[in-house]
Amino acid sequence: MSRTIVDIHILQTVPPSNLNRDDTGSPKTATYGGVRRARVSSQAWKRATRVAFDDHLDRAELGVRTKRIVELLAEEIEARKPELAEQAGELAAETMKQVGITLEKPKNRDAPESGYLVFFSRRQIENLAGAAIEAADAEDAGKALKAAKVKDLADRDHSVDIALFGRMVADQADITVDAAAQVAHAISVHPAETEFDYYTAVDDRNTEEETGAGMIGTVEFNSSTLYRYATVDVNRLADNLGDRAATRRAVEAFVSAFVRSMPTGKQNTFANRTLPEAVVVQLRDSQPINLVGAFESPVRELGAAGRVKAASDALRDEAREIERAYDETPVAAWVTRVGPDTAALDDLGENVPLADLVDRLGAQVATRLEQR
Known part of the structure; x- marks a missing residue:
C-alpha cells in the first residue's frame, strides 16, 4: 500500500x-x-x-487537553440534564474511573483531577456524558458504566488535534493514539x-x-x-x-x-x-x-x-x-x-x-x- x-x-x-x-x-x-x-x-x-x-476548523472537530476532565464532563452532564446537577460531579468522576483515568484530590479544589493532562475530543465528552446520564438511575452506576463500555467511547470519534498530535494515557495504553x-x-x-x-x-x-x-x-x-x-x-x-x-x-x-x-x-x-x-x-x-x-x-x-x-x-x-x-x-x-x-x-x-x-x-x- x-x-x-x-x-x-x-x-x-x-x-x-x-x-x-x-x-x-x-x-x-x-x-x-x-x-x-x-x-x-x-x-x-x-x-x-x-x-x-x-481559525480553520469548527470547534466541534477539536479537543480539550486538561487535568480538570471531571469538571468538564460534569458540566456537560449538567447541561444536558439539569436535574442531575447535584450528582454530576460524582457521575463524572465514576465515569473517568471506568475509562481508567486515575484521579486525585487537589488541595484547593472540590472536584478531583487527573494526575496528568488528558486529551479528549468534544464528541468523546458528549458520548461519555450520555453514558453517565443513562447510568444515573442504576443501582450501581459503576457497573452500569462498565457495561456501557465507556472505555470504548473514549477511544473513538477522535478530534482532528488528537488524530494529528496523538494522545498518551499513562494509565491506559490501550486508548493511546499514535500521532500522525x-x-x-x-x-x-x-x-x-x-x-x-x-x-x-x-x-x-x-x-x-x-x-x-x-x-x-x-x-x-x-x-x-x-x-x-x-x-x-x-x-x-x-x-x-x-x-x-x-x-x-x-x-x-x-x-x-x-x-x-x-x-x-x-x-x-x-x-x-x-x-x-x-x-x-x-x-x-x-x-x-x-x-x-x-x-x-x-x-x-x-x-x-x-x-x-x-x-x-x-x-x-x-x-x-x-x-x-x-x-x-x-x-x-x-x-x-x-x-x-x-x-x-x-x-x-x-x-x-x-x-x-x-x-x-x-x-x-x-x-x-x-x-x-
Missing part, C-alpha cells in the same frame, strides 16, 4: 524576540553544526498550531547570540525626582532566520479519524495553521509576529525527509546577499541532492515565497499563493485516499 507523506519546510525570519524561554527566562538554544543556534521547541509550535486551528504529525524543533540557519535589553520604567506619579526610574531590569532576546519542519503521515491520520473528508480538512488546516502560527512568548514586548519568507510543501510516497542538513554548515552573511537568499539556495541544493542520491523525487511539490531572495526555491515546485497551495495539496490528498 503506498504511503502519503506531507513534508512542510519553512524559512522564517523573526526580529528581536524571545519566542520560547528556558527555565531561566533565556531564549532556548541548541548546538548544531558545532555552533550555537536559536531554537524554538516543537512543543511550543505545536501549541501555537493547535490554538490557530480555531511530527514537528521538529525550529533552529536558526546561522549562529545566534543571546542579547540583553536593559530597560527602565518611569513612575507617572513621581514628578519630584529629576533622576532615576521607577523600575529597571533586563530582558534577553535574539533574532534569527529559522528553518522549521513538520510532516504528516496522511494514512495514519485517516486511520485515526476514520473519515476521508475529515482527513483532507485536517491536512489543510494543519498546513495553514502551522505556516501562519507563532508562539506568543514575549509577544507584547517585541511585537515580533512575522510570516515566512518561504514555504515548501512536498508530497511523498516513501518516508518523511527533514532537510535540516542544508544548514549543518551555518549560513554566514555574504555582503549584501543576506541570510534568506543563502538559506534558500542551501535548501534548494540539499533537496536536489537528496533526490539525486536516493531517488527521492516527491510526488508533487509547491512553493509559496516572498521576494527575489527566495527565487531558487522555484526549482523545487510550482510557485503559488498559500491558499492555492493548500487547495492543491488537499485535492491530491483526497485522490490518494480514494485509491487506498
Whole structure:
C-alpha cells in the first residue's frame, strides 16, 4: 500500500524576540553544526498550531487537553440534564474511573483531577456524558458504566488535534493514539547570540525626582532566520479519524495553521509576529525527509546577499541532492515565497499563493485516499 507523506519546510525570519524561554527566562538554544543556534521547541509550535486551528476548523472537530476532565464532563452532564446537577460531579468522576483515568484530590479544589493532562475530543465528552446520564438511575452506576463500555467511547470519534498530535494515557495504553504529525524543533540557519535589553520604567506619579526610574531590569532576546519542519503521515491520520473528508480538512488546516502560527512568548514586548519568507510543501510516497542538513554548515552573511537568499539556495541544493542520491523525487511539490531572495526555491515546485497551495495539496490528498 503506498504511503502519503506531507513534508512542510519553512524559512522564517523573526526580529528581536524571545519566542520560547528556558527555565531561566533565556531564549532556548541548541548546538548544531558545532555552533550555537536559536531554537524554538516543537512543543511550543505545536501549541501555537493547535490554538490557530480555531481559525480553520469548527470547534466541534477539536479537543480539550486538561487535568480538570471531571469538571468538564460534569458540566456537560449538567447541561444536558439539569436535574442531575447535584450528582454530576460524582457521575463524572465514576465515569473517568471506568475509562481508567486515575484521579486525585487537589488541595484547593472540590472536584478531583487527573494526575496528568488528558486529551479528549468534544464528541468523546458528549458520548461519555450520555453514558453517565443513562447510568444515573442504576443501582450501581459503576457497573452500569462498565457495561456501557465507556472505555470504548473514549477511544473513538477522535478530534482532528488528537488524530494529528496523538494522545498518551499513562494509565491506559490501550486508548493511546499514535500521532500522525511530527514537528521538529525550529533552529536558526546561522549562529545566534543571546542579547540583553536593559530597560527602565518611569513612575507617572513621581514628578519630584529629576533622576532615576521607577523600575529597571533586563530582558534577553535574539533574532534569527529559522528553518522549521513538520510532516504528516496522511494514512495514519485517516486511520485515526476514520473519515476521508475529515482527513483532507485536517491536512489543510494543519498546513495553514502551522505556516501562519507563532508562539506568543514575549509577544507584547517585541511585537515580533512575522510570516515566512518561504514555504515548501512536498508530497511523498516513501518516508518523511527533514532537510535540516542544508544548514549543518551555518549560513554566514555574504555582503549584501543576506541570510534568506543563502538559506534558500542551501535548501534548494540539499533537496536536489537528496533526490539525486536516493531517488527521492516527491510526488508533487509547491512553493509559496516572498521576494527575489527566495527565487531558487522555484526549482523545487510550482510557485503559488498559500491558499492555492493548500487547495492543491488537499485535492491530491483526497485522490490518494480514494485509491487506498
